[in-house]
Amino acid sequence: MDDDEVPTLITQEEEASTLLEHDEEKLSKVPLTIICGFLGAGKSTLLKRILTEQHGFRIAVIMNEFGDTADIEAKTINVASEGGESEEFLELANGCLCCSIKDTGIAAIEKLMQRKGGFDHILLETTGLADPGPIASLFWHNEEFATGLGRDISLDGVICVVDAVFGPQQMKEDQTSETVGESLRQIAGADILLLNKTDLASPESVDTTAALLRGINPAAPIHRTVRANVDISKILGVRAYAAAPIFPPSRTHVHGNDEQDHEHEHAPEPTHYELRGISSLLVAVPVLSRERLDALDEWVRTVLWEGRLPGNASDENESASSLSILRCKGLFVLDSGSQYVLQGVRSMYEIVEAEDVLGIPDAGKLVLIGTGLDSRVRDSLERIWASQ
Numbered sequence: 001m002d003d004d005e006v007p008t009l010i011t012q013e014e015e016a017s018t019l020l021e022h023d024e025e026k027l028s029k030v031p032l033t034i035i036c037g038f039l040g041a042g043k044s045t046l047l048k049r050i051l052t053e054q055h056g057f058r059i060a061v062i063m064n065e066f067g068d069t070a071d072i073e074a075k076t077i078n079v080a081s082e083g084g085e086s087e088e089f090l091e092l093a094n095g096c097l098c099c100s101i102k103d104t105g106i107a108a109i110e111k112l113m114q115r116k117g118g119f120d121h122i123l124l125e126t127t128g129l130a131d132p133g134p135i136a137s138l139f140w141h142n143e144e145f146a147t148g149l150g151r152d153i154s155l156d157g158v159i160c161v162v163d164a165v166f167g168p169q170q171m172k173e174d175q176t177s178e179t180v181g182e183s184l185r186q187i188a189g190a191d192i193l194l195l196n197k198t199d200l201a202s203p204e205s206v207d208t209t210a211a212l213l214r215g216i217n218p219a220a221p222i223h224r225t226v227r228a229n230v231d232i233s234k235i236l237g238v239r240a241y242a243a244a245p246i247f248p249p250s251r252t253h254v255h256g257n258d259e260q261d262h263e264h265e266h267a268p269e270p271t272h273y274e275l276r277g278i279s280s281l282l283v284a285v286p287v288l289s290r291e292r293l294d295a296l297d298e299w300v301r302t303v304l305w306e307g308r309l310p311g312n313a314s315d316e317n318e319s320a321s322s323l324s325i326l327r328c329k330g331l332f333v334l335d336s337g338s339q340y341v342l343q344g345v346r347s348m349y350e351i352v353e354a355e356d357v358l359g360i361p362d363a364g365k366l367v368l369i370g371t372g373l374d375s376r377v378r379d380s381l382e383r384i385w386a387s388q
């Protein structure tokens, strides 16, 4: 296809149209998904699958790899696309567009956006053991960005691919006493977790690893996969940062006889978890008055921006000295019946009215993932609504 030619969007099949069904504003933006994951966990396998399968979507994939790996991957994709030339941008038989670039992802995306209209979704692979947090916050409500690429792109979600065999070991080795390791940051910052290579691990150890992942990130659905075989609609078009329902649909799991079936985790929800410096806290939030929602907003602001618990009790802040939030999500129900969604990445957050009210949940939920999330954090939160 000629560079100057502006292709029209393809007609989507019914399933596809559901996936990409957005309002006018969202339609004008191209959703972007970040893929991160452990070394050798199966990121390239997932990308190759997307680039070669007939799924009806035109997805631009940015392989942001260094050195030899990028070359190897480019060749592999060329073979898959029936011997196309090795180009910076490669159109593939299934309508996808591959961009293999060793530069920073941003430069690649800028180039890509000049071809806007030629694809419906962007997948950005991050290098090796990269923390997705900074890049996610760049694409999400960044004020400087809003006048540039942010006008054209909306962050859809972060996928983290975890190795079912070596994942637990990698998490252990990645730990240092002072900082949260990159692999744990990846899990913490993910909206979707792919637990891959489940064919190589015993069902028991896959269960153990899945429980570990759920402990670290209780808000992300976990899909167990073999060779990253996952229904594409489960990982793209999830709108994890939009004002929409945000928690895994339910803890009931889908059984499949086929090993490649993915399933949602179904263990009881942990309410507090701590592993090698990283912790998560899941708090049930009762129906709130508008006043309490404002107080909750202030609480979130103080914790995210100042790294401390609100109030004057010094003992609280002593204990919470290492308080830091990597990711937070919440759904709050007001006594008026309206629902509000909290989304936060690092120090950036928003609390906005939910676009799609799905049924009337009897209560809300708040998930915090970060460091220093001990029982005093929960107590401090619960005091907000205790006096209602």
Ligand SMILES: Nc1nc2c(ncn2[C@@H]2O[C@H](COP(=O)(O)OP(=O)(O)OP(=O)(O)O)[C@@H](O)[C@H]2O)c(=O)[nH]1
Pocket (backbone or CB within 6 Å): 037, 038, 039, 040, 041, 042, 043, 044, 045, 046, 069, 128, 196, 197, 198, 199, 200, 225, 226, 227, 228
């Ligand atoms: N048995 C088995 N092998 C897998 C599976 N997924 C990927 N592999 C193989 O594992 C190896 C590593 O997979 P990649 O997709 O290259 O992993 P990656 O995350 O892109 O690796 P890096 O970019 O080097 O970090 C390859 O040889 C894959 O064919 C799986 O589910 N089961």
